[in-house]
Amino acid sequence: MAALLFLYLPIIVLVIQSFNTARYGGSWQGFTLDWYRQLAGNAPIQRATVNTLIVASVSTFFSLVLGTLAAWVLHRYKGGLQRLHYLLVYAPLVIPDILMGMSLLLLFVQAGIPLGRGTIIIAHTTFCFSYVTLVLIGRLQDFDDNLIDAALDLGARWPTIITRILLPLLGPGLAAGALLAFTLSVDDFVITFLVAGPGSTTLPVHVYGMMKFGSPALVNALSVLFMAATFAIVLTSQLLPKEKS
Amino acid sequence: MKAGGGDGLLKRRGLEILLTAPSLIWMGLFFALPTFLVFLIAFRPADPWGGVGDGFTLESWARLGNPAYPLIFWRTLWLSAATTVICLVLAVPVAYWLARLDRGLRRWMLILVILPFWTNFLIRIFAWKTLLHPEGYVKELLLFFGFSDAQAQLLYNPWAVLIVLVYSYLPFAILPLYAAAEKFDFSLVEAAWDLGAGRLRAFWSVFVPGISKGLLTAFLIVFVPALGSYAIPDIIGGTSSEMIGNRIAQRVFTDRNLPHASALSALLALAVLLPMVAYLVQLGREQRRLRKEGGAE
Numbered sequence: 001m002a003a004l005l006f007l008y009l010p011i012i013v014l015v016i017q018s019f020n021t022a023r024y025g026g027s028w029q030g031f032t033l034d035w036y037r038q039l040a041g042n043a044p045i046q047r048a049t050v051n052t053l054i055v056a057s058v059s060t061f062f063s064l065v066l067g068t069l070a071a072w073v074l075h076r077y078k079g080g081l082q083r084l085h086y087l088l089v090y091a092p093l094v095i096p097d098i099l100m101g102m103s104l105l106l107l108f109v110q111a112g113i114p115l116g117r118g119t120i121i122i123a124h125t126t127f128c129f130s131y132v133t134l135v136l137i138g139r140l141q142d143f144d145d146n147l148i149d150a151a152l153d154l155g156a157r158w159p160t161i162i163t164r165i166l167l168p169l170l171g172p173g174l175a176a177g178a179l180l181a182f183t184l185s186v187d188d189f190v191i192t193f194l195v196a197g198p199g200s201t202t203l204p205v206h207v208y209g210m211m212k213f214g215s216p217a218l219v220n221a222l223s224v225l226f227m228a229a230t231f232a233i234v235l236t237s238q239l240l241p242k243e244k245s
Numbered sequence: 246m247k248a249g250g251g252d253g254l255l256k257r258r259g260l261e262i263l264l265t266a267p268s269l270i271w272m273g274l275f276f277a278l279p280t281f282l283v284f285l286i287a288f289r290p291a292d293p294w295g296g297v298g299d300g301f302t303l304e305s306w307a308r309l310g311n312p313a314y315p316l317i318f319w320r321t322l323w324l325s326a327a328t329t330v331i332c333l334v335l336a337v338p339v340a341y342w343l344a345r346l347d348r349g350l351r352r353w354m355l356i357l358v359i360l361p362f363w364t365n366f367l368i369r370i371f372a373w374k375t376l377l378h379p380e381g382y383v384k385e386l387l388l389f390f391g392f393s394d395a396q397a398q399l400l401y402n403p404w405a406v407l408i409v410l411v412y413s414y415l416p417f418a419i420l421p422l423y424a425a426a427e428k429f430d431f432s433l434v435e436a437a438w439d440l441g442a443g444r445l446r447a448f449w450s451v452f453v454p455g456i457s458k459g460l461l462t463a464f465l466i467v468f469v470p471a472l473g474s475y476a477i478p479d480i481i482g483g484t485s486s487e488m489i490g491n492r493i494a495q496r497v498f499t500d501r502n503l504p505h506a507s508a509l510s511a512l513l514a515l516a517v518l519l520p521m522v523a524y525l526v527q528l529g530r531e532q533r534r535l536r537k538e539g540g541a542e
Contacts, residue, residue: 003339004354007361007415010372013382017375070268077261085265088272094465094521096473098490102510103279106286106503109296126275129268187365190475194497204367211371211480220375223368230363238356 011227018220035221045222048206055117055202056185059124063181064174066125067132074133075140092130100127101194108195115197123195124188128181135180139173179237183230280514287508295501305508314492321488322516324403325471328410332418332467333460335411340422340459341452344429355423362416370480373409374400377481401483409481410471417470418463425459426452458531465524469517489513 021030039045070089074082092100104123108115147169151161167174189204196205203226210219287305292298343354361369376383377399387399399405433455437447453460475490482488489509496506 003335003415003419004357006412007358010369010376010412011361011364013376014368014372066268066271069264073261073264073268077265081261081265085269088276089268092272092276094469094517096470096490096513096517098473098475098493099280099283099510099514099517100276102493102497102506103283104275105497106282106297106507107275107279109503110282110286122275126271129271133268183363189365189367194494204365207365207367208476211367211374216371216375219371223365223371226368227364230365231360234356234360234363 014220015224015227018217018224020217022217035217036225038218039221039225044201045203045206048201048203051117051200052186052203055120055124056182058121059128059185060178060181062121062125063128063132064178066129067136067177067181068170068174070129070133071136071140074137075143089130089133092127093134097188097190098194101191104191105194115195116200119195119197120192120200120202123191124185127188127191128184131180131184132177135177136170136173139170139176143169176237179233183233186230283507283510283514285507286504287511289504289507291502291504295503297503305502305504308505309508309512317487317489317492318512320403320486321472321474321490324407324410324488325468325474327407328414328471329464329468331407331411332414333422333463335415336418336422336463337453337456337460339419340426340456341448343419343423344426345431358416358419358423366413367476367480369413370409370477373405373412374480377405377408400481401485403482403486406478406482406486406488409477410474413477414467414471417466421462421466422456422459425456425462429455458528461524461527461531465520468520472517473513489516 016028018035019031019033020028021032021034022028070085074086074089101123104119104126105115107113108119113119147165148161151165156164187204188202189208192202193205193208196202201209207219207222207226210222286297288301288303290298290300290302290304339358343351343358346354375381381399383399429452434447434451437451438444442450473490474488475494478486478488478491479494482491489512493506493509493513496502496509
């Protein structure tokens with residue numbers, strides 16, 4: 001229970017502070033919604049939010065396609081090629097963000113690719129892809145391969161097998177993978193910070209700038225909105241009916 | 246899966262390569278190649294426009310001899326090691342407690358543990374900055390109980406960085422430990438009690454070794470990212486608590502010296518490789534042990 005308190009204390013204080021009149025936190029000086037009102041008319045924040053959502057949607061799509069294919073291949077085939085494949089897909093999971101951001105920045109600089117939304121999407125797809133594969137491989141392990149062999153024996157073709165057997169059974173796994181990829185993309189700061197160019201600022205990068213140079217109270221209010229959105233997504237996904245086993 | 250004749254085998258092999266190609270090429274292009282570039286560019290000279298020059302030089306490596314660096318490397322190492330130890334010590338009892346709850350309650354408790362992990366980590370760091378701020382609540386509390394004087398600075402020192410590192414990585418330690426504890430057979434602990442072991446001894450000699458694989462994973466996923474910390478020391482720490490990550494970012498953004506940043510990154514990559522190899526070796530040993538025990542039964 002103490003651990004839970006430790007995990008939630010800073011968040012609770014943050015929420016309280018977002019309604020505090022005092023500009024720099026500290027003692028309570030009265031309730032206000034002023035900080036939220038200031039956020040509503042803030043054009044750079046709105047631009048960053050839109051950009052974040054575009055980047056997250058595109059990266060989620062790409063990483064879902066790549067991740068599904070990779071998980072399927074890794075599940076279905078074994079051997080030398082797959083060992084290399086496995087290593088390449090899993091390595092990004094344990095590499096610190098700063099290293100991944102740094103190495104991608106060098107690649108883009110060396111290849112002469114201008115930094116912007118495109119480079120952010122490439123970077124996000126790369127790390128989301130590993131997580132999607134991880135989730136889907138877990139699902140495929142519970143999957144009965146005999147279903148496919150039976151369908152093949154009965155004369156079904158691959159398009160039918162994919163639409164009638166694989167997608168319905170892997171649906172919850174795909175949804176979980178997509179949700180994870182989307183959240184990771186929306187949340188990423190370090191990698192985005194390194195590979196973002198002018199005009200392609202995402203929300204976390206913008207928030208970072210505000211933390212360093214802006215009003216702390218405004219950051220609090222923005223954080224509360226950000227958290228409320230993530231919590232809503234996570235709770236909805238938890239309340240969705242679970243896959244029947 | 247039917248192999249058929251040699252022709253079918255060849256076709257199957259071709260299909261495998263075709264299906265593997267997209268992800269293999271993607272990861273080769275955007276993961277393996279960039280990682281190789283880090284090591285390559287560390288040996289290149291910097292050009293005056295913030296780019297990378299031609300030819301090869303050891304200049305960036307020589308610059309790592311700067312007396313400020315050993316101190317930063319040492320700080321990075323001890324902060325990461327301390328974070329890992331504290332996270333494991335805190336997470337093991339939590340995993341034990343979670344795994345012993347009944348199913349319905351456990352699911353909600355698990356969500357409660359994971360939920361902070363879904364909030365943006367910058368926000369969590371900033372929340373701590375607010376807490377530890379000179380006018381923040383922690384300071385007021387300490388003053389109230391007389392544990393601190395009015396001049397004490399809670400922010401911008403390595404201890405503040407350590408607290409926030411532990412806070413940020415604790416869920417990463419809890420999850421693999423919980424996954425291991427969930428599979429653990431608690432009748433073994435009860436057997437130890439029946440045989441006269443105290444609660445603490447049963448916990449330490451039966452439960453902890455039983456979740457060793459989870460401990461190993463938790464060690465890896467806390468220690469490795471901690472080594473590469475950037476945002477936490479940057480926001481909470483200030484100049485007296487910089488870690489390698491801060492120096493890499495400074496070389497990129499402040500003086501735009503990419504080869505120097507690469508040399509630092511290469512060093513960090515080597516530092517990260519070591520615990521990973523240790524993890525794989527230990528995992529292999531663990532699996533051999535399990536196989537042997539399984540074979541003996």
